[in-house]
Amino acid sequence: MQVYNEFDLTEYNSYRLKSKCKTAYFPENEDDVVELYKTEKSFILLGSGHNLILSKDYYDTDFIIFNGNFNKVDVVTNLNVITAEAGASILNVSEIAEENGLTGVEFYYDIPSSVGGAVVMNAGTKEGETKNILKKVRYLDLRDMLVKEKINEELEFEYRNSMFQKQKNKVILKVWFQLTRGNPLDIRKIMDESKERRWSKQPREYPNSGSVFKRPPGKFVGPMLDELGLKGYTIGGAQVSKKHSGFIVNINHATGSDILNLIKHIQHKVKERFNLNLEVEQRII
Numbered sequence: 001m002q003v004y005n006e007f008d009l010t011e012y013n014s015y016r017l018k019s020k021c022k023t024a025y026f027p028e029n030e031d032d033v034v035e036l037y038k039t040e041k042s043f044i045l046l047g048s049g050h051n052l053i054l055s056k057d058y059y060d061t062d063f064i065i066f067n068g069n070f071n072k073v074d075v076v077t078n079l080n081v082i083t084a085e086a087g088a089s090i091l092n093v094s095e096i097a098e099e100n101g102l103t104g105v106e107f108y109y110d111i112p113s114s115v116g117g118a119v120v121m122n123a124g125t126k127e128g129e130t131k132n133i134l135k136k137v138r139y140l141d142l143r144d145m146l147v148k149e150k151i152n153e154e155l156e157f158e159y160r161n162s163m164f165q166k167q168k169n170k171v172i173l174k175v176w177f178q179l180t181r182g183n184p185l186d187i188r189k190i191m192d193e194s195k196e197r198r199w200s201k202q203p204r205e206y207p208n209s210g211s212v213f214k215r216p217p218g219k220f221v222g223p224m225l226d227e228l229g230l231k232g233y234t235i236g237g238a239q240v241s242k243k244h245s246g247f248i249v250n251i252n253h254a255t256g257s258d259i260l261n262l263i264k265h266i267q268h269k270v271k272e273r274f275n276l277n278l279e280v281e282q283r284i285i
C-alpha cells in the first residue's frame, strides 16, 4: 500500500481545487482497507474525485483514496457477470464488457467515476443507471467491522442516490454487474455515440465535477439558470459554464469557497423565482 504525507489533492479532485491532507493511503486490496479502518482513526474516503467539492485547503484528517489502485476487474463469462473492486474505473468496466461481448454497461463509458463512487451516486445517464446493472455489493460495515454483501433490491437506489449516501459508515469493496450478451460492434457504436453527444454539450475544456444540482422533478437546471441570466455568472475563479449552465467550471484558480458561494447564489435566485430548493448533487467535504 502506498502512503504519502502532506499529500497534494489537486490532481485527485476534478475541479482541481488546491488542497492538501496530512496523510493519504492508497490500499491495494480488501485486507489493506480492513486493516486501515481497524486502526479506528477517522478517514475521508475518495473514489476518483469527480463528484466532490473540497471546501478546505488543508485537512488534518487522513484520506483513503481509491483511484488507480484497488482496481481488479474480472469476467465470469458463463454467467455474463463482471466483478470489479471499488477503485476500478467504470470506463475500464465498460471497455472490458465490450471486449467480452457484454452489453448493458455502455452508459458507463463517458462517466468519470470509480466503481464505488458510481454505486454511492447511482451514477447514470439517460441511457441507464447503476441500479439497472448492479447485482450485488460487498462492503465493510464500520459499525461492527464485518464484511457484508447486499443485493440490488436492498440498496435503496433512487435518482443519484443509494443507501450508501444515507449510511456513511459503509465502505464499498467490490461490485458484481449483471450484463447480457451483445455484439461488440453495436456496443462500441453506442459507447462512441454517447461520448460524442455528451462532449458536444458539456464544458470538458475546464475542470468541473459534472452536474452541480440534482434535477428537480419536471424541470431542467440549465434552462432555469439561463432564464435567470446566470450563464457565465462568476464568483472568484468559479463560473456557471457558458456552454451548459448546469455545470460550474474552474476558470481561474477557483477555491472551494468560490464554488460554494456560487452555489448559494444560484440556490437563492432559483428559490426566489421558481420557489424551488435546488439540491446539490456534489459531495461537499
Ligand SMILES: Cc1cc2nc3c(=O)[nH]c(=O)nc-3n(C[C@H](O)[C@H](O)[C@H](O)COP(=O)(O)OP(=O)(O)OC[C@H]3O[C@@H](n4cnc5c(N)ncnc54)[C@H](O)[C@@H]3O)c2cc1C
Binding pocket: 014, 044, 045, 046, 047, 048, 049, 050, 051, 052, 066, 086, 110, 111, 112, 113, 114, 115, 116, 117, 118, 119, 120, 121, 122, 123, 124, 125, 164, 170, 171, 172, 173, 202, 204, 208, 209, 210, 211, 283
Ligand atoms: C465531466 C463530468 C461528467 C459527469 N457526468 C455524469 C453523468 O452523466 N452521470 C452521473 O451520474 N454523474 C456524472 N458525473 C459525476 C461523477 O462522475 C459521478 O458522481 C461519479 O459516480 C463519482 O464517482 P467518484 O468515484 O469520482 O466519487 P468521488 O467523487 O470520489 O466520491 C463521491 C462520494 O462517494 C463516496 N465514495 C467513493 N467511493 C466509495 C466507496 N468505495 N465506498 C463508499 N463511499 C465511497 C465518497 O466518500 C463521496 O462521498 C460527471 C462528472 C464529471 C466531472
